[in-house]
Amino acid sequence: MTTPISDRVHIAIFGNCNSGKSSLINALTGQHTAIVSDIAGTTTDPVQKSVELPGVGAAVIIDTPGLDDNSQLGQLRSAQSYKILSKTDIAIVIEPIEASFTARLHSLEIPTIHITSKADIGPNNIDSNNTIAVSAHTGEGLDRLRAEIASSIKPDNRLLTDSICQNGDTVLLVMPQDDSAPKGRLIKPQVEVIRELLDRGCTAICCQPQTMDSTLKNLSKPPKAIITDSSAFAQVKAMSPSGVTLTSFSILFARYKGDIELFRQGAKALSSLSKSANILIAEACSHTPQNEDIGRVKLPRLLRKHLGNKITITTLGGNDFPDDLTPYDLIIHCGACMFNRRYVMSRIAAAKEQNVPITNYGIAIATLLNIE
């Protein structure tokens, strides 16, 4: 099975127009991934591609437009490059580059590898401890660059389920397969949790809410924990034996990807929102909405039930996260299983900076249902 995008290290290449960013991507991947030409401004939009980088492993590599294009269109393009920073785990910067960009990388604490390009022709190319001289044409410096990328990757040994069970425990997963579930498959958070439980030597028992009671009766003792889809929280809570830890997939992902304490704080805003509150629901997937979709149907219905019909709810999908969050009184984010952690954290940081409370689906639902 291929590694999901959200688990791949995101490596972005930044530099001026014509500095050789796209050529470097092609050289690193050994494929013709990006269009190369001697016309400045060839790459007009960020392009990302999942790749297996020799010596590095599963990655997403991101080509960006040049930063020094000062035309009106060029400024829009370089703004796109700045936006990419929110998901960049490792930056490769082709020097020289504007100082303000380097400062931004520094303030975001993004591990950065500095290189110079076209080492085969450039008499000015330096190869010092801090800057690697690379040629996409001859391959010079590529091995050193790959080694540098590999050593910049921080190993991530965190688990989704370590807060709710020990290795070897039995865990019950309640997963409604209703109209909002995709046909013929399980959604990513469910698959990832099942896989992790199996890796931990746990017994993962799966059922739907309507068979939860009989599933529990068939067990010789209660499970160590129950993980449910947020949409069935109330129902599952009512059937859960006392003393059994109950959580949702969404909460597990909030803990893993985000800042659960901040999300809990954010959910407190639900009790003080006005009747005309403006709420943003942000989804990571930009899928075609399904019947009973959680972000577009179930959660809005629950919010209206608690806050009345005068609230305004905006649901945005994919990368459509507004720069200006101040019109909103609360942001409710999905579990973000499609995003890497850095992207989620940068959205959280933007909300924090603008003083807008942020929470996520699971915690908002649990709060509205008085479960948390």
Ligand SMILES: Nc1nc2c(ncn2[C@@H]2O[C@H](COP(=O)(O)OP(=O)(O)OP(=O)(O)O)[C@@H](O)[C@H]2O)c(=O)[nH]1
């Ligand atoms: N000699 C030499 N030429 C290179 C090298 N890398 C890129 N070039 C040339 O530099 C020109 C620009 O290369 P690109 O890879 O398109 O540069 P870019 O930074 O992606 O450019 P934009 O997308 O326009 O910002 C092309 O003519 C490439 O053939 C290299 O290592 N050596």
Ligand SMILES: [Mg+2]
């Ligand atoms: Mg390019």
